[in-house]
Amino acid sequence: MAFIAATNAPRRVIDLRGPFGNAYSLMATALHLSPKVGLSPDIVIEEMRHGDYPHLVQVFDKYFVCVVDLVVPPGDLAQLHN
Numbered sequence: 001m002a003f004i005a006a007t008n009a010p011r012r013v014i015d016l017r018g019p020f021g022n023a024y025s026l027m028a029t030a031l032h033l034s035p036k037v038g039l040s041p042d043i044v045i046e047e048m049r050h051g052d053y054p055h056l057v058q059v060f061d062k063y064f065v066c067v068v069d070l071v072v073p074p075g076d077l078a079q080l081h082n
Contacts, residue, residue, distance in 0.1 A: 030064065
């Protein structure tokens with residue numbers, strides 16, 4: 001169970017099939033969001049870079065699940081959770 005402080009800020013939704021779902025855009029979003037959730041951008045980006053695209057998405061989701069919803073193409077869901 002995770003306890004998350006309530007905020008009035010709406011959650012972001014990123015469709016991985018769209019222009020904001022590419023690796024560079026996800027890393028830019030991570031850079032922007034990291035300080036807002038109390039993380040070091042350098043550590044998050046470094047971890048995101050240590051793998052392929054599914055790894056990058058998994059790391060992004062691990063750190064930003066509290067503020068971002070990812071829309072995943074149905075056929076890719078199993079690949080992203082390996």
